[in-house]
Amino acid sequence: DTGVSQDPRHKITKRGQNVTFRCDPISEHNRLYWYRQTLGQGPEFLTYFQNEAQLEKSRLLSDRFSAERPKGSFSTLEIQRTEQGDSAMYLCASSRGTGMNTEAFFGQGTRLTVV
Amino acid sequence: GIQVEQSPPDLILQEGANSTLRCNFSDSVNNLQWFHQNPWGQLINLFYIPSGTKQNGRLSATTVATERYSLLYISSSQTTDSGVYFCAVDSYNFNKFYFGSGTKLNVKP
Numbered sequence: 001d002t003g004v005s006q007d008p009r010h011k012i013t014k015r016g017q018n019v020t021f022r023c024d025p026i027s028e029h030n031r032l033y034w035y036r037q038t039l040g041q042g043p044e045f046l047t048y049f050q051n052e053a054q055l056e057k058s059r060l061l062s063d064r065f066s067a068e069r070p071k072g073s074f075s076t077l078e079i080q081r082t083e084q085g086d087s088a089m090y091l092c093a094s095s096r097g098t099g100m101n102t103e104a105f106f107g108q109g110t111r112l113t114v115v
Numbered sequence: 116g117i118q119v120e121q122s123p124p125d126l127i128l129q130e131g132a133n134s135t136l137r138c139n140f141s142d143s144v145n146n147l148q149w150f151h152q153n154p155w156g157q158l159i160n161l162f163y164i165p166s167g168t169k170q171n172g173r174l175s176a177t178t179v180a181t182e183r184y185s186l187l188y189i190s191s192s193q194t195t196d197s198g199v200y201f202c203a204v205d206s207y208n209f210n211k212f213y214f215g216s217g218t219k220l221n222v223k224p
Binding site: 033035037041042043044045048055056089091093101102103104105106107108109111 | 119145146148150155156157158160163201203205210211212213214215216217
C-alpha cells in the first residue's frame with residue numbers, strides 16, 4: 001500500500017493558462033474523489049468516480065474544470081483558462097467505496113497559485 | 116447534503132493538557148473519519164469510526180451515531196499535536212464526504 005499520490009505538489013501559473021493535475025489512488029480502491037480547499041476552510045467536494053465512471057459533479061465544478069479517470073486507474077483534473085479564484089489546494093482521495101470498510105485516504109494535495 | 120459542525124473552532128493548550136473536540140452532524144452516516152491536517156496540507160487519517168469507541172495511543176474517539184455526534188479526545192497533548200483537526204462524514208444517500216470547518220489546535224510548550 002503506497003498511499004494516494006498526487007502530482008505536482010505545487011503549481012504556479014499565470015491567469016488564463018491551463019493546468020492539469022494527476023492523482024494515483026491506492027490500487028485496490030475503486031472510488032476516487034477530488035476536493036478543493038481554500039485557506040481556513042474545510043475541503044469541499046468537487047467530483048467522484050466509481051471505477052472509470054464519473055458519477056457526480058459539484059456545482060463548484062464550472063465548465064472550465066474537467067476530470068477523467070481512464071480505465072479506472074489514475075485520474076486527472078484539468079482547469080482551463082485559470083482564474084485567481086482557482087488558487088487553492090486540490091486534494092484527491094480514494095476508498096473502496098462499498099462494503100464494510102469505506103475508509104478514505106487522501107494524497108498530499110496539489111497547491112495551485114494563479115498569478 | 117449533510118451539515119457538519121465542529122467545536123471549538125480554536126483551541127489553545129499548554130503541553131500536557133487534555134482536550135475534547137466535538138463533531139455534530141445532521142443526518143445518518145455510514146462513515147465518519149477524523150483527520151489531522153499537517154503543516155504541508157496533507158490530511159492524515161486518525162480514526163475511521165462510524166460508531167463506537169477506538170483508541171490509538173494518546174488519542175481516542177467515540178461516535179454516538181444515534182445522537183449524531185463524535186468526540187475526539189487528546190490526552191497529554193504535545194506540541195506536535197498542533198494543527199487543524201477535521202471531522203468528515205459520508206452516507207449511502209450522498210456518496211461523498213462532508214467536512215466540518217475544523218478545530219485549529221495550538222499546543223504551547
